[in-house]
Amino acid sequence: MTRTKRLNKATTLILVTLCLLSLPAYYFKSQQVKDYFYGIYFSYIKKNKIKSWFNNEALNHHPENLHHGSAWGYLTAEQFKEMVLDGISKMHPQINKHHKIFELGVGVGAALKVIENHIGDDQLEMGGSDIAENAIDQVKKAFPKQADHFFVWDMTQKHNNIPDNYYDHVLSFGALAMYLTKDDMKKAIKEAVRMTKPGGSLLFTHFIAPGGKSVGSIVSKIEPSFFEENAKEWGIEDIKVYGMQHQGDRYQVTCKKQG
Incomplete structure (x- = not known):
């Protein structure tokens, strides 16, 4: 990944975090909202962790x-x-x-x-x-x-x-x-x-x-x-x-x- 792409992803995560902090607590009781923000989390964080993990696993076999x-x-x-x-x-x-x-x-x-x-x-x-x-x-x-x-x-x-x-x-x-x-x-x-x-x-x-x-x-x-x-x-x-x-x-x- 290029340095520019890493910076863009980091910027996106910061903006999402700021948006989350600005929302009232009751807003998160909505399942639709929970699913929306989990989708963001999965797209930017969890998917990359899964990819990294499987890249390592691929080398672990005979x-x-x-x-x-x-x-x-x-x-x-x-x-x-x-x-x-x-x-x-x-x-x-x-x-x-x-x-x-x-x-x-x-x-x-x-x-x-x-x-x-x-x-x-x-x-x-x-x-x-x-x-x-x-x-x-x-x-x-x-x-x-x-x-x-x-x-x-x-x-x-x-x-x-x-x-x-x-x-x-x-x-x-x-x-x-x-x-x-x-x-x-x-x-x-x-x-x-x-x-x-x-x-x-x-x-x-x-x-x-x-x-x-x-x-x-x-x-x-x-x-x-x-x-x-x-x-x-x-x-x-x-x-x-x-x-x-x-x-x-x-x-x-x-x-x-x-x-």
């Missing part, structure tokens, strides 16, 4: 334990494999040979590597994006033949190099559900649907419903009804909610793009 590089180190390699395969087994249509797959918040590519090994080497076209530069460097090494399909990008923004209706399947293991605000989740899911072919399947994992165990890494708890409520806007159908292996009370969602 090839045989690729999942350690994306904060899955609390699982054994076998547990991680079981979690991923359980998730994709619930997608309809299923992932098959020669299909195209994209992962939002791909990290170092641990989930895609499990899928590649399960389906068959060189039988899939894979791609992914992530905000952590080190993670993308590592995933390019994990998939050298498809390195050009992985790039640094914010999942809430339109991926300009990916045309509409391109991928057979789009998924996100944890990143979308754990590290975005509710409003940003809507943007990311809308983008995931855009790049999915009509009739293609999507998988998003690691949501926690309100009332679920509080976990520090979860930015927003999400009601399972969230997907049905937004289905028409996003253009999705056949929405199903499942529990997850080795993940306590977190849940995963599968759906299909209309078409």
